[in-house]
Amino acid sequence: MDQVVPRGQRVLEIGCGLALAGIVAHGRAMDVTVSDIHPLGARFLRRNLALNHLGPLPFRDVDWQKANPGLGRFDLVIGSDVLYEREHPEMLARFIAAHTADGADVLIVDPGRRRCAEFGRHMEAGGFDCAPALAPASGRVRTLQYRQR
Numbered sequence: 001m002d003q004v005v006p007r008g009q010r011v012l013e014i015g016c017g018l019a020l021a022g023i024v025a026h027g028r029a030m031d032v033t034v035s036d037i038h039p040l041g042a043r044f045l046r047r048n049l050a051l052n053h054l055g056p057l058p059f060r061d062v063d064w065q066k067a068n069p070g071l072g073r074f075d076l077v078i079g080s081d082v083l084y085e086r087e088h089p090e091m092l093a094r095f096i097a098a099h100t101a102d103g104a105d106v107l108i109v110d111p112g113r114r115r116c117a118e119f120g121r122h123m124e125a126g127g128f129d130c131a132p133a134l135a136p137a138s139g140r141v142r143t144l145q146y147r148q149r
Contacts, residue, residue, distance in 0.1 A: 009075035012099065014064075014092070015082040019045045019057070022078075026057045033058040033074070064088075064095040073101040079108050083115040093122030104148045105131075112140025120144070 011032040013022035019041075022034035026049075034045060034057060042059045049057055062068050077096050083089055096106055106128065110116050120130055128146040 010072070010101070011076045011078065012071075012074040014062075014077060014079040014095070016041065016059075017044070017080075018048055019059075020048070021080060022057060023048055023052055023054065025078075026054055027052065033060055033071075035060040035062045035071075037061060037063055062095075064091045068095075068099070071099055073099055073104075075101050075104050077104065077106045081111050081113070082108060083110055083113050083119055086115075089115050089119035090122050093119060093126050093128075096123070097126040097128075100148055102148065106144075106146040106148075108144040108146075110142045110144060112142065116142055116144060120146075 009031065011022075011025050011030050013019060013025070013032065013034040014036075016022055016034040016036045017038070019034045022032050022045075025032040035041075036059075038044075041061065045057060045059050049055070060068070060071055062071060077100060079092075082092060100106070106123070108119070123146050124130065127149050129149055131145040131147050
């Protein structure tokens with residue numbers, strides 16, 4: 001992750017769940033915000049920060065279907081296993097386009113839920129180009145990487 005985001009750039013983890021990727025970025029002193037819609041998301045985050053002896057990390061309760069004007073824009077958006085509902089590819093692509101800075105990167109890890117191609121079409125329509133993945137796929141797991149035009 002250090003190779004993708006120079007110091008001072010903003011990172012957003014979407015659908016963070018237990019916020020593992022966000023906690024790693026936070027531990028490396030990156031400017032990271034984690035987000036989820038799950039009602040226990042903030043509680044999961046606080047517990048995992050305590051277990052890892054880390055200070056507070058910004059958490060935002062976001063809904064990909066609604067405007068989130070106070071969230072801001074980010075230089076890198078990361079997510080894992082976020083394409084599990086039929087409507088997620090389009091909804092998530094719109095959300096990402098609304099919250100990325102010029103030239104932003106997006107890294108999505110997908111465990112093979114078969115919505116990657118549709119997500120890619122929506123990302124390209126929203127002004128993103130598909131870039132080569134940083135790591136080779138392992139089995140059905142795919143790493144999707146996009147860069148804003």
